[in-house]
Amino acid sequence: MIDDERILFVPPTAEDAAITSRIFTEAGIQCTLCEDIFIVCDALQHGVGGIILTEEALVPQRAIHVLAERLGGQPPWSHIPIILLTRDGYDSAIVNSAVQCLGNVTLIERPLAMRTLMSSTVSAIQSRRRQYQAARELQSRQRAEDEVRRLLAETREREQSLRIKQAQLVQAAKLASIGELATGVAHELNNPLNNISLFVHNALDCLQGLPAGSEDEAGRATVQLQAALQQVDRAAKIIRHLRTFAREASVERGPVSLPTVLNAALSFVAEELRLQMVRVTKSFESSMPVVCGSQIQLEQVFVNLLTNARDAVAQSNTRRIEIKTEVRSEDVDVQIIDTGSGMDKDMVSRIFDPFFTTKDVGQGTGLGLSIAYGIIKEHQGSITVKSSPGVGTCMTVRLPLYHPTATVSSQALSCADEDEDNSEDRLAV
Numbered sequence: 001m002i003d004d005e006r007i008l009f010v011p012p013t014a015e016d017a018a019i020t021s022r023i024f025t026e027a028g029i030q031c032t033l034c035e036d037i038f039i040v041c042d043a044l045q046h047g048v049g050g051i052i053l054t055e056e057a058l059v060p061q062r063a064i065h066v067l068a069e070r071l072g073g074q075p076p077w078s079h080i081p082i083i084l085l086t087r088d089g090y091d092s093a094i095v096n097s098a099v100q101c102l103g104n105v106t107l108i109e110r111p112l113a114m115r116t117l118m119s120s121t122v123s124a125i126q127s128r129r130r131q132y133q134a135a136r137e138l139q140s141r142q143r144a145e146d147e148v149r150r151l152l153a154e155t156r157e158r159e160q161s162l163r164i165k166q167a168q169l170v171q172a173a174k175l176a177s178i179g180e181l182a183t184g185v186a187h188e189l190n191n192p193l194n195n196i197s198l199f200v201h202n203a204l205d206c207l208q209g210l211p212a213g214s215e216d217e218a219g220r221a222t223v224q225l226q227a228a229l230q231q232v233d234r235a236a237k238i239i240r241h242l243r244t245f246a247r248e249a250s251v252e253r254g255p256v257s258l259p260t261v262l263n264a265a266l267s268f269v270a271e272e273l274r275l276q277m278v279r280v281t282k283s284f285e286s287s288m289p290v291v292c293g294s295q296i297q298l299e300q301v302f303v304n305l306l307t308n309a310r311d312a313v314a315q316s317n318t319r320r321i322e323i324k325t326e327v328r329s330e331d332v333d334v335q336i337i338d339t340g341s342g343m344d345k346d347m348v349s350r351i352f353d354p355f356f357t358t359k360d361v362g363q364g365t366g367l368g369l370s371i372a373y374g375i376i377k378e379h380q381g382s383i384t385v386k387s388s389p390g391v392g393t394c395m396t397v398r399l400p401l402y403h404p405t406a407t408v409s410s411q412a413l414s415c416a417d418e419d420e421d422n423s424e425d426r427l428a429v
């Protein structure tokens with residue numbers, strides 16, 4: 001945009017041109033004399049404050065249409081003021097045609113007083129100035145809107161990539177824990193599979209030596225085969241757990257039985273704890289607390305807390321881990337208490353930082369607690385730490401109850417019972 005306030009004037013005679021030019025200059029108005037309308041048209045591109053024409057300049061009539069076309073090509077905010085000096089006013093056909101085609105035309109009848117022309121010109125320039133001002137405001141508003149749009153798009157893009165990175169991080173940490181736990185799980189699978197083979201062999205022996213018509217032998221064979229089936233179920237369940245854990249965490253949330261989550265998490269590390277001769281005690285409330293959330297994500301949190309406790313007690317003389325739940329009116333606390341190495345204040349302040357680890361390369365990523373923290377925060381809960389060097393650590397996860405009076409759905413309860421049985425025999429270490 002060019003803020004030009006020049007007046008383009010097509011004078012009828014050389015004498016008019018000289019007088020007007022002198023008076024305008026004295027009044028501080030910049031004035032460019034043009035021979036005809038076609039020259040005015042060319043000058044428009046450099047910006048203009050207003051145009052002064054006389055009736056004589058409107059001939060040939062084509063000139064009016066050329067000027068109208070040029071004015072039509074101006075930006076929407078631009079309405080160049082035109083002062084038309086006329087003898088016959090609206091009685092003249094050509095003046096009428098010019099007023100209709102050009103728009104924003106002010107007629108001044110001749111002969112005229114120079115004062116009248118001056119004041120009309122000054123108001124034309126002022127109105128043009130307001131147009132420039134409005135255009136500038138429009139432009140800066142548009143620029144601001146463009147900037148807001150750009151920032152919004154950028155924020156949305158960043159949010160999206162952050163979400164993807166977060167999901168990748170959660171998945172990576174889960175896979176890392178799975179790798180670490182794979183040994184224990186494989187071991188865990190070995191026992192039931194060995195037992196299956198043993199029971200099936202027994203059943204085969206029984207069937208081979210069966211005299212025709214002996215019901216007792218058939219009954220014993222059935223018992224053996226049923227025992228084998230139980231073991232198969234157990235192996236299938238472990239594999240199912242592993243698969244659920246490895247699957248990408250679904251965003252779906254719902255009522256989750258906390259004991260079910262804790263037992264499932266415990267079953268992942270139970271074999272390793274047994275091998276390391278860690279004594280595990282569970283003090284679960286009988287009221288079966290239910291929280292709202294994602295079972296897989298919560299399992300991931302407790303698996304990490306349990307593996308951290310397992311690592312912490314590795315060098316201790318007393319290797320004990322206690323898992324406690326305490327239901328309050330609005331929320332439930334789960335405490336994982338270990339008799340491990342413990343931590344000093346400085347270390348406690350850093351354990352939730354991503355990639356903070358004291359474990360050997362390949363042993364820990366340092367992501368476990370930062371991810372656990374994120375997950376629990378998403379569940380509107382909190383994780384707190386109490387630790388004394390050489391004594392042990394207590395990690396407390398607080399989660400809001402699904403509903404103060406909620407009871408576990410029948411499916412969740414049956415699941416919890418199954419896990420309870422399952423973990424009980426393996427945890428008696």
Ligand SMILES: Nc1ncnc2c1ncn2[C@@H]1O[C@H](COP(=O)(O)OP(=O)(O)OP(=O)(O)O)[C@@H](O)[C@H]1O
Pocket residue numbers: 173176304308309312338340341342343351352356357358359363364365366367368369370393
């Ligand atoms: N119960 C605990 N007792 C003592 N130190 C702990 C305990 N829990 C966590 N820490 C310390 O906090 C650090 C960070 O734990 P975090 O779970 O984030 O990562 P990590 O266990 O080292 O690695 P990852 O969980 O990825 O396998 C651990 O390396 C350990 O030094």
Ligand SMILES: [Mg+2]
Pocket residue numbers: 304307308364368369
């Ligand atoms: Mg960890």
